[in-house]
Amino acid sequence: MLKKLKKLFIYESPSNQEREFRFPENPGETATWDIYRGKQENLEKYMDNSGSGKDQDINNDNDSEYEGKGSEHNKKDDRSNNDSQNNRDEKKEKSKKNDEQSDDRDTRDKSDNQADESESNEREANEREDNEANSEKRISENDNDHENEVNTPRVIIKTLRSHKPITVEEMIKESMRKKREKFKNSKAGNNGKNQKDDRNEDAPKLKNVSHSLKENIEYLENLYKIPANKDLIIRKFNIARKIPACLVCVDGMIDRRIVIQFALPELMDESNFKDYDPGKEYILDYIERNVLTIDQLVRMKVFDDINPQIVSGLTALFIEGCDECIIMESRGFEKRSVTHPVTETVISGPQEGFTEALRTNITLVRRIVKSENLVTEFEFLSKRNNFLCAILYMDGITNPRLVDEVKRRLKNLEIDYISGSGMLEQLIEDKTNAPFQQIIATERPDRVASFLMEGKVVIICEGTPFALAMPITFFDLFQTSEDSNLRWQYGSFLRIIRLLGFLLATFLPGMYTALILFHQEMIPTSLLSSIVASRAPVPFPTVLEILLMEFSFELIREGGIRVPGVTGNTLGIIGALILGQAAVQAGLVSPVLIIVVAVSGLGNFTVPSYSMSLTIRIIRIALILFGAMGGFYGISAAFTILMAFTLNMKSFGVPFFAPIAPFTRSNKDKIIRGPISEQTYRTDFLNTLDKKRMATEPRGWMRGDGGAENDQGR
Amino acid sequence: MIKDGKFGYHEAISIFVITIFIKVFFTSPTMVAKIVGTSGWLMTLISALSTAFFFTFQYLLLKRFPNMSQMEINDTVLGNKLGRLLTFFFSAYILIVAGIDMREFIEVMKVFVLPDSPPSFIMIIFCACIVALCATGLETIARFAKFIVYIVIGGYILVILLSIPNFRLYRLFPLFGYGLDKTLITGFLRSSYYGEIALVGAFAKSLQGSREIKRIGYTSIFLTGILTSSACLFFNLAFSYITAQEQVSPMYTLATMVNLGTFLQRVDPIFLFLWNFGTFIEVSVFFYASMVMFCHVFEISDRRPVLLPMTTILFCINLIPKGLNEVSTELVQSLRTWGWVFYFLPSVLVLIIAVLRKKKGELNNA
Numbered sequence A: 001m002l003k004k005l006k007k008l009f010i011y012e013s014p015s016n017q018e019r020e021f022r023f024p025e026n027p028g029e030t031a032t033w034d035i036y037r038g039k040q041e042n043l044e045k046y047m048d049n050s051g052s053g054k055d056q057d058i059n060n061d062n063d064s065e066y067e068g069k070g071s072e073h074n075k076k077d078d079r080s081n082n083d084s085q086n087n088r089d090e091k092k093e094k095s096k097k098n099d100e101q102s103d104d105r106d107t108r109d110k111s112d113n114q115a116d117e118s119e120s121n122e123r124e125a126n127e128r129e130d131n132e133a134n135s136e137k138r139i140s141e142n143d144n145d146h147e148n149e150v151n152t153p154r155v156i157i158k159t160l161r162s163h164k165p166i167t168v169e170e171m172i173k174e175s176m177r178k179k180r181e182k183f184k185n186s187k188a189g190n191n192g193k194n195q196k197d198d199r200n201e202d203a204p205k206l207k208n209v210s211h212s213l214k215e216n217i218e219y220l221e222n223l224y225k226i227p228a229n230k231d232l233i234i235r236k237f238n239i240a241r242k243i244p245a246c247l248v249c250v251d252g253m254i255d256r257r258i259v260i261q262f263a264l265p266e267l268m269d270e271s272n273f274k275d276y277d278p279g280k281e282y283i284l285d286y287i288e289r290n291v292l293t294i295d296q297l298v299r300m301k302v303f304d305d306i307n308p309q310i311v312s313g314l315t316a317l318f319i320e321g322c323d324e325c326i327i328m329e330s331r332g333f334e335k336r337s338v339t340h341p342v343t344e345t346v347i348s349g350p351q352e353g354f355t356e357a358l359r360t361n362i363t364l365v366r367r368i369v370k371s372e373n374l375v376t377e378f379e380f381l382s383k384r385n386n387f388l389c390a391i392l393y394m395d396g397i398t399n400p401r402l403v404d405e406v407k408r409r410l411k412n413l414e415i416d417y418i419s420g421s422g423m424l425e426q427l428i429e430d431k432t433n434a435p436f437q438q439i440i441a442t443e444r445p446d447r448v449a450s451f452l453m454e455g456k457v458v459i460i461c462e463g464t465p466f467a468l469a470m471p472i473t474f475f476d477l478f479q480t481s482e483d484s485n486l487r488w489q490y491g492s493f494l495r496i497i498r499l500l501g502f503l504l505a506t507f508l509p510g511m512y513t514a515l516i517l518f519h520q521e522m523i524p525t526s527l528l529s530s531i532v533a534s535r536a537p538v539p540f541p542t543v544l545e546i547l548l549m550e551f552s553f554e555l556i557r558e559g560g561i562r563v564p565g566v567t568g569n570t571l572g573i574i575g576a577l578i579l580g581q582a583a584v585q586a587g588l589v590s591p592v593l594i595i596v597v598a599v600s601g602l603g604n605f606t607v608p609s610y611s612m613s614l615t616i617r618i619i620r621i622a623l624i625l626f627g628a629m630g631g632f633y634g635i636s637a638a639f640t641i642l643m644a645f646t647l648n649m650k651s652f653g654v655p656f657f658a659p660i661a662p663f664t665r666s667n668k669d670k671i672i673r674g675p676i677s678e679q680t681y682r683t684d685f686l687n688t689l690d691k692k693r694m695a696t697e698p699r700g701w702m703r704g705d706g707g708a709e710n711d712q713g714r
Numbered sequence B: 001m002i003k004d005g006k007f008g009y010h011e012a013i014s015i016f017v018i019t020i021f022i023k024v025f026f027t028s029p030t031m032v033a034k035i036v037g038t039s040g041w042l043m044t045l046i047s048a049l050s051t052a053f054f055f056t057f058q059y060l061l062l063k064r065f066p067n068m069s070q071m072e073i074n075d076t077v078l079g080n081k082l083g084r085l086l087t088f089f090f091s092a093y094i095l096i097v098a099g100i101d102m103r104e105f106i107e108v109m110k111v112f113v114l115p116d117s118p119p120s121f122i123m124i125i126f127c128a129c130i131v132a133l134c135a136t137g138l139e140t141i142a143r144f145a146k147f148i149v150y151i152v153i154g155g156y157i158l159v160i161l162l163s164i165p166n167f168r169l170y171r172l173f174p175l176f177g178y179g180l181d182k183t184l185i186t187g188f189l190r191s192s193y194y195g196e197i198a199l200v201g202a203f204a205k206s207l208q209g210s211r212e213i214k215r216i217g218y219t220s221i222f223l224t225g226i227l228t229s230s231a232c233l234f235f236n237l238a239f240s241y242i243t244a245q246e247q248v249s250p251m252y253t254l255a256t257m258v259n260l261g262t263f264l265q266r267v268d269p270i271f272l273f274l275w276n277f278g279t280f281i282e283v284s285v286f287f288y289a290s291m292v293m294f295c296h297v298f299e300i301s302d303r304r305p306v307l308l309p310m311t312t313i314l315f316c317i318n319l320i321p322k323g324l325n326e327v328s329t330e331l332v333q334s335l336r337t338w339g340w341v342f343y344f345l346p347s348v349l350v351l352i353i354a355v356l357r358k359k360k361g362e363l364n365n366a
Helices: A003-009 A028-039 A039-049 A052-070 A074-081 A081-101 A101-133 A135-143 A146-162 A170-191 A195-202 A212-222 A255-268 A282-291 A302-312 A358-368 A399-409 A421-428 A445-454 A472-478 A481-485 A488-517 A523-535 A542-562 A565-585 A592-603 A610-647 B008-025 B029-062 B070-078 B078-114 B120-137 B138-162 B180-200 B210-238 B250-258 B268-297 B304-319 B325-343 B346-357
Strands: A230-237 A244-248 A297-300 A316-319 A325-328 A376-380 A387-392 A439-440 A457-461 A467-470
Touching: A028 A592, A028 B120, A052 A542, A074 A170, A081 A244, A101 A439, A135 A387, A135 A421, A212 A230, A212 A302, A212 A316, A230 A255, A230 B325, A244 A255, A244 A302, A255 A316, A255 A467, A282 A297, A282 A316, A282 A325, A297 A523, A302 A316, A302 A325, A302 B078, A316 A439, A358 A376, A358 A387, A358 A445, A358 A457, A376 A399, A387 A399, A387 B268, A399 A421, A399 A457, A421 A439, A421 A467, A439 A445, A445 A467, A445 A523, A472 A488, A481 A488, A488 A542, A488 A592, A488 A610, A523 A592, A542 A592, A542 A610, A565 A592, A592 A610, A610 B120, B008 B029, B008 B138, B008 B180, B008 B210, B008 B268, B029 B070, B029 B180, B029 B210, B029 B250, B029 B346, B070 B078, B070 B268, B070 B346, B078 B268, B078 B304, B078 B325, B078 B346, B120 B268, B120 B304, B138 B210, B138 B250, B180 B210, B180 B268, B180 B325, B210 B250, B250 B268, B268 B304, B325 B346
Parallel strands: none
Antiparallel strands: A230 A244, A244 A316, A297 A325, A316 A325, A376 A387, A387 A457, A439 A467, A457 A467
């Protein structure tokens, strides 16, 4: 009695073990702790609730383990141990009053107190043992202290299952024994294993959303490595001040206004749930229909589906008792605004380019293709970074087999990280060793729209301002969106210029080498004499001279790209001028060669595709070497080998040189772009569902009444 | 795995037009001038007609056994052993033809373009091209042929047009050369010039049925007949028949004679490209057909391992002739005169045996 009074008025510093004590937070835990304290009623209830199934027990075991491990809650509890101690004393005081009313209860409380005392004694004894152990052991033990707290109820549950009575002292002894055994085992066998790995091994393998909110939170905390990971926000609250719930989102990826203005206040406001009848309506249905004022809500059950959404900037709402969650659209990360396309500038045509935001890019396309047939499918690709991409195609035009093939390739990617469209392109193209690209990348929405209407499939990736279109042919690489915006004569002229640029860029240096070394007889005499005169002071052989110049040109180009801002362009121009002039004056290269390299460089710039221009640069070097080895014969051989590999290429089943080799029906839209009114059919090799693009004479005003015979226009 | 693949009418015609017509760029017109004088253009038309006649037998055979290649037909009609023996001999023959044609090209290259380079150096580059083309399959060769045929024919027409100032009409006479009878007989015997059309049997499975084979065969013979005849005619117009007999490559000489103004002189290096591409395709087609037959005989499903050893054999065949004289006057002449025995006679015999033994393809039996 005196001791109890003393406890009431004199503060005792709690022991380490007592500091770890905390009050249960939820009903399930209360039952567990009641069992711990030996309350038979709750114990029986617990057994009834837990059911006879073994799985339930296992789950509870796991829960309790989680409770004890790595959770920040425990640390918080440690900090508030003094309060807990006081609360406990108050409770004991209350129970003391109750004891006076009931003898039985009094007896139990006494036994409780005895148990507490014996428990503290035992723990003190253990502490002494721990002090005797070395420091390393102590650290490890402290790390595992939480397990002790949890193992105890587990032992009880297991013991109860066998209906064998056991005292609290026995329980504690048993738990301490197990703790020591575990420590020994861990020291003997798992020296290299850190605690993090243990935690991952013990992590609950939740596949679907659990009814228990606590379980879901624990799963997420463990999955996202909380508290180490500071990005994930788990906001716990009560819906209408009653139902426990939480919002889960990633900091920085969300638009906070959506959560602050349209989610949290609405959910917490009691008045929003006045009409809610739990017996009649499912809470998620009610919230979806009556509470949340957010435009896009999706329900999901599987964590594998939910997690990519959360990391993509959506917010998940988990509610106690619900085995599914609501995913709310709340993306609001920083993004670049729509600007001019950098790599595909045109004079005539739209001046919008894609950005890094997937949604923005799709919107840019939808603004051009305002059709219900434009289908956008989303796919998460890589395993680690959940790379999101959208597959766009026109239903009713695009061949479904092509769409399936694209999806098949995307779904069967087994890679942990994809950085952008460039990497994805390499992963899904037919032949990785082929000299030419098999997928075209564009940053122009209008070009994507024309690809879609042609019957191609387009992939737009998150975080990349380039869309990938497939399948493509060689001739697509010379086309720009400007071609169709200009009259056919101008468009065709530009394409021919581009093709000539391509031929010059590829063959001119090699041909020059071959001419100088092997076929001087082909050069007209007057030109030959001027070449000979200019080459006379040059000490290098022709092939070395041209390779030197090519290398210098490549250096200038690459340097110009890397130097920031306007300086880069200036460096390119000035560098080329000064270097060329200086090289000629120093007698290192001939002036004719400067012209050859400059023309081939300019020709390279006329090619619209950046990948294609890189291909040309590589082929050019090979042709110079072959030209130096065997003249035109060497170039022919190199071209044949190149063509053998190129003609063998296919882009998603379409031969690369279609519609010429193999020959298929096509519009006048290869090198010569015919009048738009004559491009009646879609390309044959794409096997589109709707082959006809327009009427035989699309200009209806030319036909029949009021048509060509109409003199209104005169 | 090297796959034959499928190709269409245009690609098939391109293959055969290039394979047959490219020979006109080498020593063949010279030999024709030696044998029949000024009537080479007529003689080659007779050769084309003879080839069309022989091809009819092969077409009938392929029609009788639809969806079967020549090798499979040989096996069916003659039995496994005899059929495969015949296929093996034909395979060896066309590999030798490929080697001789390649050596002819190399010798002409040495004379005109690469006099300092050893033949083996030119051969190695050539073999690399063959390996690249054959490794990617028949479909790729067909596409390359389709791509190149326009350039070859365009280049040929360009050379002819630029050579018009050198043409003299009187050089065509006497019209029947050394006599009509000699022209007719030589024309019939030299049907081997168009003998490459017989390879249609080896590639039958890659083509779209017997009707397509018929179209491809006759159209190819017709087109190459016209082109070769025109080439002989223009050579006769450009060179007197005595001069023509001394040319190593009349077409190349014709290109060197171009002289329009001070700038457009000597376009022979441009002509060189046509020559190179055409020959690469021709030899590759022969080589590929030989490889297909060889693999059929020995039931080798994956042809890729066979590719390099057969290229080595081809390289060795190339090394056998001593020089241009032996190649042009003996080997090529023999091939052109007696090649029909290997190209067409087996098909005729197999057809006769098939009729006698009442052997037919599956579709015909149904």
